[in-house]
Amino acid sequence: MNTAYHDLYTDQNQSGLVYAPNRVGAGRIDAPAALVNKVLAYSSDPFVVSATFGTVEVVEENVTQSKTIIVNNRSNQSRTYNLSYEALTTMPGVDYTLSTSTVTVPAKAQRTFEITLNVDRSQLRKTIDPTVSRTQLDIDRQYVADASGRILLTPTAGGMPQLRVPVHANPAPASTLSTTRQATGFFANSVLTLAGQGVANGVPTGPQAFTSWVSAFSLLGTSPALPDCADAGVTGACVPGDLSRWVDLKNVGVVSDAPYVGAEDAFLYFAVAAHGEFATANYVNYSVFIDATGDGVWDYQLLTTYSTDGGDPIDVPIVIGADREGNLLPSNEEPAITFLNGAPGSIDTNTFDSDVVMMPFPVRALPEITAGNPRFDFGVNSIASTDAGIVVDDLGTTTSPEGFPELAAETMSYNAITPGLTFRDTLDPDLPAILSVGFNGLRIRAAASFSYFGDVAIGGEKAVMLWHTRNLPGERAEILELPGHGLVMAPRA
Numbered sequence: 444m445n446t447a448y449h450d451l452y453t454d455q456n457q458s459g460l461v462y463a464p465n466r467v468g469a470g471r472i473d474a475p476a477a478l479v480n481k482v483l484a485y486s487s488d489p490f491v492v493s494a495t496f497g498t499v500e501v502v503e504e505n506v507t508q509s510k511t512i513i514v515n516n517r518s519n520q521s522r523t524y525n526l527s528y529e530a531l532t533t534m535p536g537v538d539y540t541l542s543t544s545t546v547t548v549p550a551k552a553q554r555t556f557e558i559t560l561n562v563d564r565s566q567l568r569k570t571i572d573p574t575v576s577r578t579q580l581d582i583d584r585q586y587v588a589d590a591s592g593r594i595l596l597t598p599t600a601g602g603m604p605q606l607r608v609p610v611h612a613n614p615a616p617a618s619t620l621s622t623t624r625q626a627t628g629f630f631a632n633s634v635l636t637l638a639g640q641g642v643a644n645g646v647p648t649g650p651q652a653f654t655s656w657v658s659a660f661s662l663l664g665t666s667p668a669l670p671d672c673a674d675a676g677v678t679g680a681c682v683p684g685d686l687s688r689w690v691d692l693k694n695v696g697v698v699s700d701a702p703y704v705g706a707e708d709a710f711l712y713f714a715v716a717a718h719g720e721f722a723t724a725n726y727v728n729y730s731v732f733i734d735a736t737g738d739g740v741w742d743y744q745l746l747t748t749y750s751t752d753g754g755d756p757i758d759v760p761i762v763i764g765a766d767r768e769g770n771l772l773p774s775n776e777e778p779a780i781t782f783l784n785g786a787p788g789s790i791d792t793n794t795f796d797s798d799v800v801m802m803p804f805p806v807r808a809l810p811e812i813t814a815g816n817p818r819f820d821f822g823v824n825s826i827a828s829t830d831a832g833i834v835v836d837d838l839g840t841t842t843s844p845e846g847f848p849e850l851a852a853e854t855m856s857y858n859a860i861t862p863g864l865t866f867r868d869t870l871d872p873d874l875p876a877i878l879s880v881g882f883n884g885l886r887i888r889a890a891a892s893f894s895y896f897g898d899v900a901i902g903g904e905k906a907v908m909l910w911h912t913r914n915l916p917g918e919r920a921e922i923l924e925l926p927g928h929g930l931v932m933a934p935r936a
Contacts, residue, residue, distance in 0.1 A: 446476035463531035464609035481518035487511040496612035516548035524596040536566025583788035584758035618655040641882035655913035657881035659866035660696025665903030688719025690827040696908035716920035735811035779808035817860035856899035863895030
């Protein structure tokens, strides 16, 4: 990697833009240079050569992080290098600095220097690698902004190769939003007020904006963390270490916008939170299995997946539906396909490096759910391939002897047309609180209907679940308890 000089370009004959380390690593190998090189430069982090900062959640106004680079001289002569940083992808508010401009390493010895990532939170914008198109198949792709390049170690004496060490980071502003509930009247009418720091870097729907969005759901599913497969005496479902906990279900919420848009145009929005973060949403498939006929057998499956170009996936995570025969919903019509998290890639919903997803789906694509038959039972299943094999977690679902998912004896229940709880953004009372801009002082009005008595939760009490897209890991799904199951009369004046 140190002597992989040969860059890759967007155009032929080494013209156009140079591909950055996030796409091609250090570059193409130069075998002769690798063989004659006697000086190695690498990160002090174990098992890596690159200075990789990874995802950096920025809460403070200014953040710095440093990595130590070891220069290991295995030759019989002292070596001196001039040091510089070459940027290939950039982000506003992000730069790298080196602790020194030169390093001299005696024969058979090591020396170190520091590279420091400097981030100004207020200046951060969601830029895209200039070698990457913003769209695929004319659809706005999901992507992660990054600032990357390489440290160059240029020898002061001839006869030795220049060395390079890739550098990479994904900084993003983080919010610290939380919610309080104030009862305002009869039958659980409440005001939910947000407090803390939001994210408003750029115009909220702009292509380079980082934005904190908030959505509100009825919490109907709670699941404890699975045991680690390495723990003594573990049998049954388990996860192979904390890095695989994105398959480990934690909370399930659901809300319908039927009271705002009407039954014909209504959508269901399912929120699924896990006990750990995934890097990309294609690490795991979340499924909602819906029994609309009340016979204990699921009729529809809603599934997270990726759009494809032919057989190849593209960077557009979606939600699709199918019946028990595998026919895409609605049957015999154009399939209903929605964006995961309810928005295309041009709107930042933190689709990568997250532990919560939202699965929207139109009610009209579920033909057994109607105004005359609005209530359905459902369970949620997650499945992923890990280093330890296939891992499955269930909440209201189970696996049949043939290996197929089925509904468990205990399921969640919800009314799609007259939801038990509704939430509206007080800035726009005609719309539900789905992807509302989250900021300090935002007020969301919650109300309950008699359908709430028919809603069934499993694993815990019914409550409110709020999804804060830009909060820190583990804090994106906020659970707000409702005393007396939320059906509380306000005290008399």
